Amino acid sequence: MRRALAEDPRTAELGIQVDVRGSHAYLSGTVASAACKQQLAEVLGEREPGLRVHNDVRVVEAGEPGEAEVLR
Template structure:
């Protein structure tokens, strides 16, 4: 297996694939970036539990990297103004 430190591009791709395919997450919309020994997670999910689950799966998939969880919670506001078509 590739050493994550030497192949950041592949590590990011692998984490993104696992986040989509792992039954604990099944998240397709999470952006993963690796810079040096830091891994950044960005995107939006609808609960704090999902946010943490994604971080856990990312840590497992890329051990040794420092994970920065920058995933935001989707804000579901009350309906606003209607649009006239």
């Protein structure tokens, strides 16, 4: 499953952990946007339609830096 997420061009995520317990898949890790998080669940759902996906991936958006940091 991790390989499917890494190889699919919609996700290409290597830092996502997938823990499968019976018919449930638990995703954890971090991504850059809510869209990326949603695509992870979609890719797994297409790949393994019988699994119930629990998407516990956190979204950590990287924005533009604010003011310049002054070092003294």
